[in-house]
Amino acid sequence: MNNINLKDLYDNGIFNDIDFHFARFITGLCRQDDPYIFLGAALASHVTGTGDVYLDLAAVVETPLFENQDGAIGLKYPPLSVWTEKLRASPVVGSSGEFRPLILDEKNRLYLYRYWEYEKKLSESVIKRVQKDIDPINIPLLQDGLQRLFPMVSQEGTDWQKVAALTATLKKFCVISGGPGTGKTFTVAKILALLLEQTGGLEIFLCAPTGKAAARLSESIKATKKTLNCRQEVIDAIPSESYTIHRMLKSKQGSRYFFYNAENPLPADIVVVDEASMVDLALMSKLLAAVPIEARLILIGDKDQLASVEAGSVLGDICDRNNVHGFSLPFRKRLEQITREEFNLNSEHDQTGPGLQDCIALLTKSFRFAESSAIGKFSRSVNQGDVEKVFSVLRASQAHILWQEMSDRKELLQTLAKRLIQGYSEYLETADPHTALERFERFKILCAVNIGPLGVIALNRLAEQVLGREGLIRPKQEWYAGRPVMITRNDYNLGLFNGDMGITLPAPEAGGREELYVYFSGASGQPRRFLPHRLSEHETVFAMTVHKSQGSEFDDVLLVLPERDYPVLTRELFYTAITRARQTISIWGTADIIKAAVSRKIERTSGLRDALWEFKE
DSSP: OOTTOHHHHHHHTTTOOOHHHHHHOOOOOOHHHHHHHHHHHHHHOOOOOOTTEEEEHHTTTSSSSEEEETTTTEEEEOOOOHHHHHHHHHEEEEESOOOEEEEOOOTTTEEEHHHHHHHHHHHHHHHHHHHHHOOOOHHHHHHHHHHHOOOOSOEEEEESSHHHHHHHOOOHHHHHHHOTTOOOOOOHHHHHHHHHHHHHSOOOEESSSSSHHHHHHHHHHHHTTTTSSSOHHHHSSSSSOEHHHHHTTBHHHHSOOOOOSSOOOOOSSEEESSSSOOOHHHHHHHHHHHHHHSEEEEEEEEETTTOOOOSSHHHHHHTTSSOBOOOHHHHHHHHHHTTOOOOOSSTTOOOOOOSSGGGGEEEEESSSSSTTTTHHHHHHHHTTTOOOHHHHHHHHHOEEEEOOOOOOOOHHHHHHHHHHHHHHOOOHHHHOOHHHHHHTEEEEEEOOOOOTTHHHHHHHHHHHHHHHTSSOOOOOSOOOOOOOOEOSSSSSTTTOOOOOEEEEEEEEETTSOOOEEEEEEOTTSSOOEGGGGGGOOOEEEEEEEEEHHHOOOEEHHHHOOOOOTTOOOOOHHHHHHTTTEEEEEEEEHHHHHHHHHHHOOOOOSSHHHHHHOOOOO
């Protein structure tokens, strides 16, 4: 280990520039060039960039750091006992609870201090909320509200939406997880009505991680309010406007900090967070710090979707995604007492735990896809990692699931050209911004990766070539009529946020001149327009990654898989892509690539699950 050439590690991609300079800074604090400290610091930094929260020393030791070109092992990690001894002896490494740049805990997990603190504060906040008693509930009024808002319908089994609503009413902290079409936001609007009937004058905040997700939440709440069977003053008190989390907390320009925080909490009685699976550890920790402990906090999302782009898998950890927990017997009895119904809620599953199991409601019935529908069956099979069932569905003749296993790239690109024209010509043939934005939502190409011949960059370039040849666009310069763009960095001055998609069109009043504006959907339903040069960071979006499609839905989705395997090809990515489709999903990729994706499950290192589910008072 003492003979390590640290440049070799850098040259072999073990860590990047940021990791390298961070490690040099840390070893500089020690006033000695210790390769054990350098390696630990560089790798602890590096793993946060790949989604992990900490470096698991026990899991990586004695494995090759990299292999030589001939396949021979080039360098190994140091032995665990030696490495941990060196780290613990260093003044820059502390134990849990100490204030040092690096934290090495009792399970040999090496954290950057910032991420250790995020995890600690988040877990402590969740546990406090779980243990927090609710204010007295008017049970007769609640029973009346449940009967009005969740009337008995001719269906078999449990009304999970009612269970979720009652859970959220009885708990200060609640998670509602469900797949597409299970009625998550529909249920939330009814929860807010139930709570407002109990106590009027509540300060309610609706938020989501991206502008697109926030807009969809607003649309869903507005639509549901029209159907609610309750007093008009209650309906009027339910907010329709939702915010991005950053806008709600008021981010301070040029920093990681927010105006609303633990010392200056958000003036809220209820906070609802949609698309919670997209929220990373750092942001969720800051969000919970800013939400008063007395307030109700409701997280909505799909625990089986892709985790956040940044470090952590917060929603999955809170739900203990790899295990199934039932409600505790006392809580189940309470639900039955209030509803006057008998529930058989997950009685075969583990009903023990720290109390968190009584705060999680899973919506399982999809109202978009019937139990027998092809997309419904397909998404469940992918989610379960059942490769045999996945291919059984793919190989069946299905109207809503189309699989093309094209091994010839030339044939694939020719077919793709036809799909581009078919999918995008409708929106490109209208000059009306509202119509163009609505039609643009009908079709989308999703990719697993950005790079390579079948990645986002190449397919966006192909789209411009194909649509240009057809005369649908004129992509001779950066900005042209019909160019679709996605914002990739929040701009609070313009009110445009990461994930917002817009379309470039000539202004109607230009009088023959092609004065271009970029139009985005507005919260009021009317498009908002901006001159192109005013936009912050953005990219062309005929094709987009599955990661960036989260929070969006399209009528028809074409998923183009790469020709070779990548680590990002996971079950969660495949499931997320499928569930972006409202009507039809087309999948282009080989059987080997699909099998690899369905078989590979994301396993991010995180101590949050342990802190929440192994908590003992």
